[in-house]
Amino acid sequence: MTGMPDKTNLPLLKVQNLSKFFGKHIGCHDINFELSPGEVIGIVGESGSGKSTLLNCIAGKTNPTNGAVYFNSSDGYIDLCMSDEALLRKIARTQTGFVTQNSRDGLRMGISAGGNIGERLMANGMRNYGQIRKIALEWLETVEIDPARIDDLPETFSGGMQQRLQIAANLVTEPKIMLMDEPTSGLDVSVQARLIDVLRKLVSRLNLSMVLVTHDLAVARLMCHRLYVMKNGKIIESGLSDQILDDPRKPYTQLLVSSVLKP
Amino acid sequence: MDWILKLVNIGKDFVFHHQQGTRLVVINNFSMDFSPGETAVLSGPSGSGKSTLLRMIYASYKTEKGHIFIKHHGKQVDVATAAPALIYNIRQDTIGYVSQFLRVVPRVSALDTVIEPLIARNMEENLAMEKGKQMLERLNIPQNLWHLSATTFSGGEQQRINIARGFIASYPIMLLDEPTASLDAKNRKVVMELIQEAQLHGSCIISIFHDKYDQQIIAGRTIDMSEQLLKEA
Amino acid sequence: MSHQYNFAYLDEQSKKMIRRTMLKAIAIPGFQVPFGGREMPLPYGWGTGGIQLTAAILGKEDTLKVIDQGSDDTVNAISIKKFFKTTADIEVTESTENATIIQTRHRIPETPLKKGQIMVFQVPIPEPLQFIEPRRRETAKMHAYQEYGAMYVKLYEDIATYGRIATAFDYPVQVNQRYIMSPSPIPKYDNPKLNQSPAIHFFGAGREKRIYAVPPFTDVKSLDFEDYSFELESWNEPCSICGSTTSFLDEIITDDEGTRLFICSDTEYCQKRSQGGE
Numbered sequence: 001m002t003g004m005p006d007k008t009n010l011p012l013l014k015v016q017n018l019s020k021f022f023g024k025h026i027g028c029h030d031i032n033f034e035l036s037p038g039e040v041i042g043i044v045g046e047s048g049s050g051k052s053t054l055l056n057c058i059a060g061k062t063n064p065t066n067g068a069v070y071f072n073s074s075d076g077y078i079d080l081c082m083s084d085e086a087l088l089r090k091i092a093r094t095q096t097g098f099v100t101q102n103s104r105d106g107l108r109m110g111i112s113a114g115g116n117i118g119e120r121l122m123a124n125g126m127r128n129y130g131q132i133r134k135i136a137l138e139w140l141e142t143v144e145i146d147p148a149r150i151d152d153l154p155e156t157f158s159g160g161m162q163q164r165l166q167i168a169a170n171l172v173t174e175p176k177i178m179l180m181d182e183p184t185s186g187l188d189v190s191v192q193a194r195l196i197d198v199l200r201k202l203v204s205r206l207n208l209s210m211v212l213v214t215h216d217l218a219v220a221r222l223m224c225h226r227l228y229v230m231k232n233g234k235i236i237e238s239g240l241s242d243q244i245l246d247d248p249r250k251p252y253t254q255l256l257v258s259s260v261l262k263p
Numbered sequence: 264m265d266w267i268l269k270l271v272n273i274g275k276d277f278v279f280h281h282q283q284g285t286r287l288v289v290i291n292n293f294s295m296d297f298s299p300g301e302t303a304v305l306s307g308p309s310g311s312g313k314s315t316l317l318r319m320i321y322a323s324y325k326t327e328k329g330h331i332f333i334k335h336h337g338k339q340v341d342v343a344t345a346a347p348a349l350i351y352n353i354r355q356d357t358i359g360y361v362s363q364f365l366r367v368v369p370r371v372s373a374l375d376t377v378i379e380p381l382i383a384r385n386m387e388e389n390l391a392m393e394k395g396k397q398m399l400e401r402l403n404i405p406q407n408l409w410h411l412s413a414t415t416f417s418g419g420e421q422q423r424i425n426i427a428r429g430f431i432a433s434y435p436i437m438l439l440d441e442p443t444a445s446l447d448a449k450n451r452k453v454v455m456e457l458i459q460e461a462q463l464h465g466s467c468i469i470s471i472f473h474d475k476y477d478q479q480i481i482a483g484r485t486i487d488m489s490e491q492l493l494k495e496a
Numbered sequence: 497m498s499h500q501y502n503f504a505y506l507d508e509q510s511k512k513m514i515r516r517t518m519l520k521a522i523a524i525p526g527f528q529v530p531f532g533g534r535e536m537p538l539p540y541g542w543g544t545g546g547i548q549l550t551a552a553i554l555g556k557e558d559t560l561k562v563i564d565q566g567s568d569d570t571v572n573a574i575s576i577k578k579f580f581k582t583t584a585d586i587e588v589t590e591s592t593e594n595a596t597i598i599q600t601r602h603r604i605p606e607t608p609l610k611k612g613q614i615m616v617f618q619v620p621i622p623e624p625l626q627f628i629e630p631r632r633r634e635t636a637k638m639h640a641y642q643e644y645g646a647m648y649v650k651l652y653e654d655i656a657t658y659g660r661i662a663t664a665f666d667y668p669v670q671v672n673q674r675y676i677m678s679p680s681p682i683p684k685y686d687n688p689k690l691n692q693s694p695a696i697h698f699f700g701a702g703r704e705k706r707i708y709a710v711p712p713f714t715d716v717k718s719l720d721f722e723d724y725s726f727e728l729e730s731w732n733e734p735c736s737i738c739g740s741t742t743s744f745l746d747e748i749i750t751d752d753e754g755t756r757l758f759i760c761s762d763t764e765y766c767q768k769r770s771q772g773g774e
Contacts, residue, residue, distance in 0.1 A: 036348055086641045093643070108628065108649075112656055115649045122652065123645025129655050129721040151656050193369035200368075222368060226347050240347050242323040249325070251280035258281065 009037050010072055012176055012209050013058070018067030018081075020053050026233035027053035031067070033228060033238070035177070040203055040210040042224035042241065044217060044256070050233035051213040052181055057081075058211060059098050059179050060088040071096075072176075093123050097170030101182035103162035107154045107169065113140065114150040116169045124173060139168040143198055160191035164198060171202065178210045184219050196222055217260050221245055229253045266334075267467050268297040268320065268436055273329030273343070275315055289315045292329075293491045299435065300465045302483035304472060311488040313471045317438040320469070321360045322350050333357060333436065355383050359466075361429030362440040365421040367413045373424050374399065374409045380432040398427040401453055423450060430457045437461055439470035443477050455480055504551040504584040510534050514552035514707070518698060521709035526671030527639070528622050533705035543576060543601060544702025546618035550599050553614065554580065559587040561595035566603040566744070566761035573601075590764045602665075604686040606743045606765040609695035611712065617680040619701040622708065624668045624678040644676050647719060655724055664729065670717045671710055679716075685728050685744045690716040735760045738769035 013035040020027035028050035035041055043051045056062040058069050060080050069080040073095055080088060092098065100106040107116050117136040118126075126132055133150075140147045143164035145157075154162050163183055170178060183199075184192045196219060202208055203223075214220055220227055220241060227244040229237040229252065237250045248254045275290040289312040297303060305313040318324040319342075320331055326343035333340055335357045340349065354360075359380075368376065378395040382388065399409055402423040408416065413424050426442055439458070443451045451474075458481060461468060472478040478485075502508065510532075517531040536544040550560070560580055564573040568590040576599060577588045589595050592607040599616040609615065625635040628646040638646065647668055654662045661667075667684035671677050679687060680699055690697060690710055697710040710716055720726040734741045736757040743765060745758040760766035 039348070085637070089637070089641055089643065093645075111628070111649055112653060114656055115653050118652055119645050119649050121645075122648040123643060127648070127722050129652065130723050132652065133656075190369075197368075197370040221366075225351060239325060240322065240350055243325050246318070247277075247324040249278070254280050 011036050012072045013211070014068075014070040014077075015058065016068045016070070018054070018057055018064050018069060020050075020057055020062060020064045026050070027062075028057070028230070029233045031235055033235070035209055035211060037176075037209055038203075038207040039226070040208075040212060040224045042220040042227045043211065043213045043230060044215060044220050044227055045230035046215060046256070049230040051215075051230055053233070054230070055179055055181050055211060055213050059096065060092060061098075093120055094173050095176050097167075097173075097175040097178040099163070099166050099170060099178065099180045099183045101185050103154065103159070103166050106166040107162060109153065109155050112151045112153060113145065113157070113165055116154060116165060117172050120169065120173045135172060139172055140165075142202070143168045144194065158191070160187050160195055163187065163195055167195075167199070167202075171206070171208075174206065176209060178208060180210060180212045180214075182214055183212070184214065184216060192219070199223065217245060217257065229256065265298060266296040266332075267299045268334075268469075269330075269332040270295045270320075271330040271332065273319065273326055273331060275312070275319060275324065275326065275328070288492070290319065291492050291494055294329075295486070297436075297467050297469065299467055300462065302462055302468045302470075302481055304470050304478050304481060304483075304485050305488050306478070306485050307488035307490075311492060313488050314440055316488065317360065317440050317469065317471065320436070321354070321358055321438055323360075355380070357435050359429055359432065359434035359437045360440070361426060361437070361442045363422050363425070363442060363444045365413060365425035365428075367416075367421065369414050370412050372410045373404065373413045373416070376413060376424055377427045377431055380428065384432060394431060395427070398431050399424075401457075402427050403450060403453070419446065419450075422446065426454055426457070430461065433461060433464045434466060437466045437468045437470075439468065439472075441471050441473045444473045451477065501583045503556075504554045504580060505537075506534060506548065506551045510548075511552040514548055517707045518549065518552065518709065521698065521707045522696070522711050524675070525711055525714050526669075526675030526677040526708060528677075528706040528708045531705055531707050533702055536702065537579075538575075540703040541620065542572060543599070543618035545700030545704075545707075546599050546601070546616045546702075547576060547579070547700075548702065549616045549698050549700040549707065550576075550580065550597060551584075553616075554584055554586060554597065556584075556586065558596045559589050559594055561589050561592060561598045561764075562600070563598065563603055563605065563762075563764075564601045566605075566746075567763045569763065591768075592764060602681055602683075603744070603761060604682055604689045606740075606760070606762045607768075609689070609693055611694040613695040615695055615697045617682075617697065617699040619678070619680040619699045619706075620703075621666075622678060622699065622701040622704050622706040624666075624676050639675060642674070644670075647676050648721070651719060651721065651724075655721070661720065661724055661726070667726075668719050670719060672714050673717075676719070677708060677710075683729070683744055684718065684726070687716070687718045687726075688728070692716075731758055733758055735766060738766045740766070740769060 011034040015031055015033050018031040019029045031054055045051050057064040064081055070077045071080050073091060114136040117139050118132040121132050137147045137150060140150060145161055145164055154165055184195055212223055224241050227241050228235045231252045237253045245257055248257045271294050273290055273293050277287045279285045307313055319326045322342050331342040333342060335353050374395050377398060378391040381391040404423055413421050443454050513532055517529050521529045534548060536547055562573040562576045564570040580586055581588060592605040597614045601618045623635055625638055625646055627650055629635050651661050665681045665683055666678055667687055669677055669679055669687060679690060692713050694712050696712055699708045718726040731745050735745055737759050740760055743760045743762060746761045747756055747758055749756050
């Protein structure tokens with residue numbers, strides 16, 4: 001090959017031979033990929049294909065059986081699978097973000113919206129109430145939540161607002177990578193469209209990198225530069241999003257693409 | 264002669280795994296060079312691989328046989344094997360693709376949709392807006408639609424938004440897949456002007472036209488795609 | 497002294513186990529050490545944690561003072577004193593100065609503590625992070641990795657809701673620049689008394705089976721924000737009985753008209769002042 005992408009942009013994430021077994025059952029097997037700065041990759045596949053297991057391994061929430069996840073942290077590459085918990089937790093509250101499908105798992109429902117956004121700031125040592133408040137207000141605006149709702153509990157928010165709040169609460173420390181597990185599932189389409197729009201803007205504005213797990217191919221096409229198709233714990237096909245969706249080659253991918261309902 | 268696009272022995276089969284594994288050969292050991300500023304029209308009946316060829320060049324279809332060399336930022340690059348990051352870069356600066364179908368993004372205004380290629384090239388937003396508005400005006404999109412999402416637009420309006428987006432930035436290589444299909448005469452004329460302007464800018468234009476008349480206006484070289492399928496593989 | 501009971505009720509093995517735990521607690525200031533809490537002849541919430549610690553360290557020569565909400569003569573205080581008089585036959589006192597061990601619920605006496613004195617606090621909820629994070633496994637990690645952002649979230653919520661840090665009791669402190677600790681439900685007015693105190697402070701939670709401690713002369717800092725600092729409550733009038741302007745006052749409503757007066761919460765201190773004619 002003659003031309004190569006900018007070599008100064010080292011991959012943020014290098015996943016190598018990653019496997020996770022639950023006893024005899026395969027969670028994910030021999031996964032390899034890289035994620036560059038500013039890139040959004042999607043992991044698609046049906047339920048039970050190992051998408052979330054893979055994401056949890058990357059996020060340090062599940063310990064993989066084999067393999068390595070190299071993360072280009074502010075202190076250089078570290079293998080997230082071999083790091084001690086203290087470091088992993090520190091990275092998880094500063095340099096990576098994790099948005100869950102169920103916002104109850106990602107937010108503190110008994111704490112106000114402002115408190116939820118402020119937690120990562122306070123966890124990183126910010127001790128000025130006025131400053132925390134100001135940043136929280138800015139983020140609410142960014143994710144299109146009325147700043148007047150800053151003192152309201154997430155419980156009083158709609159599903160879409162809760163997801164956007166979760167995103168704000170993660171992005172407030174400007175992490176290098178956002179890991180997202182089905183962030184748009186369970187939202188009706190208009191709410192989903194808004195979330196996607198907010199995310200797309202953030203990706204371009206913050207040069208954000210994302211690993212997005214989804215079973216929604218329309219979301220994958222809109223959001224992702226590249227896609228990885230998973231089946232039975234393995235990646236069976238990968239490539240540019242439009243290559244995967246317009247020219248699927250593996251039987252399973254063809255089935256997946258042809259099964260989508262088009263309105 | 265100097266080329267900007269060089270196809271070397273490319274081939275494309277589609278295998279339909281869920282239709283008894285049917286294999287369809289669409290591009291068969293095809294080679295051809297294209298020069299900067301050249302205009303070529305692909306012809307042939309439907310199924311002769313015209314659209315497939317454009318999509319292979321744009322890399323929305325994977326090329327597994329042969330090479331698609333282009334000059335990107337003055338360097339020779341093989342689209343068939345280029346890394347994804349390089350493909351994004353090629354699509355941003357070197358190859359443009361216009362079809363009649365707009366991929367609508369909900370909640371993004373028509374104007375923002377149109378100027379996206381300019382913003383990607385870091386053009387200052389106000390300037391991009393100005394150019395976008397001129398383009399929408401030329402394509403007769405009523406001003407009251409500019410700031411609305413194209414989701415609810417008619418088919419013809421969406422098509423023109425897509426053309427505006429496709430022609431707003433200039434590319435060394437432009438791939439046109441029936442851009443004028445189902446347009447009225449007035450707008451068709453605008454599109455033909457846009458194509459001629461791109462030609463004057465030195466773009467190499469490879470196009471498919473539904474309409475014989477349009478084809479004749481543009482044509483430099485006509486490539487009959489049905490011939491390549493008749494050859495021995 | 498009754499012959500049915502071992503000295504101070506608990507058997508010697510249990511007391512030894514508790515004393516070991518207390519030593520560990522002293523060694524790691526502010527850290528909650530689990531212990532094998534014993535059944536006591538009174539219900540949880542009545543001071544079972546404090547009573548076990550007192551039992552474990554009580555010697556024949558000790559003089560015990562017990563206060564409840566600052567008062568020496570409430571039911572709980574009297575019952576506990578009676579319990580130890582019956583089972584250990586030790587001296588009891590109301591005088592802060594003369595006591596060697598002071599078991600307390602909700603207050604630190606106004607009279608400054610001295611070197612050699614031991615405070616024993618009865619603690620209902622030992623985990624300061626519980627309000628934010630109910631999972632104990634998670635709070636244990638938060639302490640271990642010193643992830644205390646969540647504790648500030650509680651203070652943030654206070655300011656967002658009330659315009660100031662409204663937490664008045666059980667105000668979280670950081671001990672020896674390390675562990676965040678709940679000082680049991682003492683008023684925040686008493687927090688500064690923990691800082692660099694010459695006495696030892698032990699905290700016992702019976703239901704939760706946790707012991708923690710502040711050794712003598714240890715830094716104890718009340719958490720706050722740069723722009724909302726820790727503040728002590730103050731009163732516009734002095735104690736109606738002894739005239740003290742430097743003690744924690746209780747508000748008492750004296751009739752149906754809502755006439756109110758303020759008196760010292762620490763009854764012994766108030767009495768001493770009014771008798772001694774200070």
